[in-house]
Amino acid sequence: xxxxxxxxxxxxxxxxxxxxxxxxxxxxxxxxxxxxxxxxxxxxxxxxxxxxxxxxxxxxxxxxxxxxxxxxxxxxxxxxxxxxxxxxx
Numbered sequence: 109x110x111x112x113x114x115x116x117x118x119x120x121x122x123x124x125x126x127x128x129x130x131x132x133x134x135x136x137x138x139x140x141x142x143x144x145x146x147x148x149x150x151x152x153x154x155x156x157x158x159x160x161x162x163x164x165x166x167x168x169x170x171x172x173x174x175x176x177x178x179x180x181x182x183x184x185x186x187x188x189x190x191x192x193x194x195x196x197x
Contacts, residue, residue: 125171129195136194138166140184154183 124130141151141162148166152159164170165180172180181188 125168130171131168132194133191134166134168136191137180137184140186141166144184146184151183155179 141148146154147159148162149159152162155161161170165172177191178188181191
């Protein structure tokens with residue numbers, strides 16, 4: 109009736125939304141936005157998205173995927189690598 113597959117249990121990754129690393133990264137993004145005197149609406153316009161997305165990201169209610177993170181950094185004219193180094197401590 110079909111094939112069964114045995115999948116080993118590797119474990120699950122901890123959700124990153126509330127980790128110290130995520131908080132440091134979001135704080136860094138927000139600080140860069142503020143240092144450029146950009147409002148959430150202005151940044152959202154650069155990203156061609158709703159300003160509520162920026163608010164949710166900055167309030168820690170929403171994560172950015174890798175592509176979104178790179179675009180976010182490009183809109184702020186900052187290096188994505190610098191943010192990754194912040195994650196590493």
